[in-house]
Amino acid sequence: MHFPRFRIFTWIILAINALFLVWIIVGTASRPTATTATCDSLDLQTCQAASDVGTVIGVGLIIGLWVAADVILGILWLITRPKTRDCPACGRTVKRGRLDCKACGYNFAQAQPVVQTQPKPPLNPTVQS
Template structure:
């Protein structure tokens, strides 16, 4: 059999081009995220602390009622309403911040505007 050499098979593999910025071997303590991402994380942390602190303080104040069942029940209902309000505000704030985060995406801001379709009328 003849030894055929196909064009391109015997050429050396292309070497990858060096990237524009050198890769750092140092590990970062915190990831490099957009500032709004940190705002969203801080908002979620504050809301979690608020929910835990509110439920905890409300459960401790029910002990002042003594043996009155009506007072303890009212305290439990107030705690549930307060916790529900905090969860509602948390969800509303998370949705609003999430929409703002998506709208202000840096990749979408750097896109070039779409070309207008040709006038065929």
């Protein structure tokens, strides 16, 4: 079985998405709890509500940055795609735009391998002198 090779830029995009996910998880998990010492003149319920609103605003900003980063990285990923592709029949690199593989004759337009036949030698070869 032949697995596709990922470009290095694909791994960078996956790493950035993982960082955003960790950022959201750590940001929501480390939310401060409201106590009478941290609320000053506010009652505990109002202070907790204000803390929750701040957390929601922070998570919303992170998600907004995440979406913007994914859109920009997705466009860059599409623009910087490789100029070659792998032949599904033999695995060799073929330049994009070619309709057949030079090595095995795979036809990309029809998406099926082309069987190459070699001419058969004559049954009674004549010797010329």
